[in-house]
Amino acid sequence: MIRVEGVSKVFRSGWLRQQTHEAVKHVSFSIEKGETLGLIGESGCGKSTLSRLMVKLLPVDQGTLFFEDTDITHYTMKQMFPLRTKMQIIFQHPDSALHPRQTILQSLVEPLLLHQITDRKKAIERVMDLLAPVGLNEEILSRYPHQVSGGQIQRVVIARALTLNPSFIVLDEPTSMLDVSVQAQVIDVLRTIQKQFDLTYLFISHDLELVAHVSDRIAVMCKGEIVELDLSKKVMDEPVHPYSLKLVNAFRGYQMNR
């Protein structure tokens, strides 16, 4: 479905931009259709940067990017436009995800109209069809973002991504700003729609328990590199890399103290 080969990204900053920071270093892996690949690693290790490279929200410095077997590394904005609908990204911050002065309905139909996929009437029909799968009802459509809860916003954001009929979704810490009980509900929604709409996920989190719960395979990232990638059970039971072992041991210690 999606594949990266030797992908790297260097950020430059400071006077004459002479300070460099290699945020992603020669990363290679693929995600199969219908799979959930979990991406775990501590804050600042490059998870978000890697995911933005994968959906071309950031240009890669080195390496190759394949989407459905097509090399999209050097695609222009114009070439990317039709592909944009197929790759969606859902972020952590529910507060900033929706325009504060647009109703939920306006936010939901906007991408369909922007991409000129359909007219307003059909767009509204499509939105209506997506409410039940994400666990919302019609009532919410006339409200503004400040009138709905964080969990509901995240459901709206998920529905909005679905309107465009994507095949690949990056979930960048999608539940880390939510209460634990709400987090579980949103995870349930994500699992339900994955089956229903045949979605492929890159699920990013710093929470190993959550990643192990939702992922088929886990990629462990440390200082810009993928240091381990295997079936979730394998990584949890027999981590190989010292950094994975450290993560798993911390998680086991946490479990024992509960």
Ligand SMILES: Nc1ncnc2c1ncn2[C@@H]1O[C@H](COP(=O)(O)OP(=O)(O)O)[C@@H](O)[C@H]1O
């Ligand atoms: N646009 C940017 N410009 C400069 N440095 C950045 C930029 N985005 C991220 N970084 C740096 O790259 C590193 C990786 O960041 P990020 O991918 O957000 O990590 P994570 O998502 O794992 O927390 C961090 O050190 C961060 O400060």
Ligand SMILES: [Mg+2]
């Ligand atoms: Mg991040």
